[in-house]
Amino acid sequence: MSSGTGTRAGVGTGRAGGKVILLGEHAVVHGTAALAMAFPRGVSVTARESDGPVALEARAWRYRVAADDGSPGGEALRALVAALGVAPCGIALEADVRIPDRAGLGSSAAMAAASARAIASLLAIPFDDDRLFAAVQASETVFHGNPSGLDATMALFGGVVRYTRAGGATRLRAPGPQVVVASSGEPGRTGETVAAFARRLAAEPVEGRRRLAALGDLVESGTAALVRGDLAALGRTMDEDQEHLSWFGVSTSRLDRICEVARRAGALGAKLTGGGGGGCAVALVQPGDDAVAPALCDAGFEVVS
Numbered sequence: 210m211s212s213g214t215g216t217r218a219g220v221g222t223g224r225a226g227g228k229v230i231l232l233g234e235h236a237v238v239h240g241t242a243a244l245a246m247a248f249p250r251g252v253s254v255t256a257r258e259s260d261g262p263v264a265l266e267a268r269a270w271r272y273r274v275a276a277d278d279g280s281p282g283g284e285a286l287r288a289l290v291a292a293l294g295v296a297p298c299g300i301a302l303e304a305d306v307r308i309p310d311r312a313g314l315g316s317s318a319a320m321a322a323a324s325a326r327a328i329a330s331l332l333a334i335p336f337d338d339d340r341l342f343a344a345v346q347a348s349e350t351v352f353h354g355n356p357s358g359l360d361a362t363m364a365l366f367g368g369v370v371r372y373t374r375a376g377g378a379t380r381l382r383a384p385g386p387q388v389v390v391a392s393s394g395e396p397g398r399t400g401e402t403v404a405a406f407a408r409r410l411a412a413e414p415v416e417g418r419r420r421l422a423a424l425g426d427l428v429e430s431g432t433a434a435l436v437r438g439d440l441a442a443l444g445r446t447m448d449e450d451q452e453h454l455s456w457f458g459v460s461t462s463r464l465d466r467i468c469e470v471a472r473r474a475g476a477l478g479a480k481l482t483g484g485g486g487g488g489c490a491v492a493l494v495q496p497g498d499d500a501v502a503p504a505l506c507d508a509g510f511e512v513v514s
């Protein structure tokens with residue numbers, strides 16, 4: 210489990226991880242399940258006492274916001290501390306980010322979760338898991354409007370998880386499968402794609418509902434396949450998932466191209482991961498595969514894990 214990592218006088222630290230969604234993104238917002246696993250890299254935050262408003266800086270992303278600056282990031286930070294019950298002043302947060310931004314890998318939730326843990330560590334307040342989850346959700350709501358809670362759950366708790374809005378997370382007794390994650394080179398647009406998915410569902414309710422149910426079924430069959438170690442079956446569910454996500458308009462031609470290149474190079478299945486509209490795609494590969502990542506690099510895509 211990711212966690213706060215300690216306190217010295219006037220300094221607190223916290224860490225949280227990213228995530229890779231294997232199946233069910235977007236549909237999970239509308240009540241069906243998703244299957245996700247922890248991304249190996251994440252965000253570490255150091256919190257120090259300050260004289261100004263609560264502020265957050267991540268130099269690697271050239272990102273600097275303060276709770277009173279009127280930016281979405283500042284608003285998200287304000288929402289985070291409000292949900293923690295902390296005054297929006299007197300804390301400076303500095304983030305060491307080891308995860309790409311706007312890539313569909315849960316960077317905003319990881320940033321919020323690591324910040325919440327660093328604040329808890331600085332102030333020596335042992336927030337419980339529900340409070341931390343509520344705080345990350347408050348921050349995510351500013352960025353994404355209607356977050357399912359999947360990203361907050363993965364940032365805080367990691368693991369290999371089946372998640373629903375109503376039932377929360379169930380940890381699976383299965384190791385995360387070997388995947389290759391590649392970037393489309395376009396920034397992800399989760400807020401916009403979540404809205405676009407809902408618009409398509411409203412515009413074509415009969416077909417949209419059919420596909421939503423199909424996405425839910427794919428999560429159930431893909432999860433069962435993962436648990437019994439049937440990677441070929443899991444891969445097929447990922448390919449089908451991608452077809453539905455494309456119909457909902459949240460893929461892009463570059464994400465489609467990553468999937469095509471990965472499958473040709475031997476991937477068992479491939480799809481966009483996270484919000485789409487840019488960001489990354491994930492390819493499921495055989496254990497020990499060494500063909501898919503080079504094929505994606507040769508095709509001009511950056512492999513991020």
Ligand code: MEV
Pocket residue numbers: 233234235236237238313315353355356357358359360399403483484
């Ligand atoms: C974004 O990482 C995942 C989405 O399903 C949104 C959400 O679950 O809140 C697109």
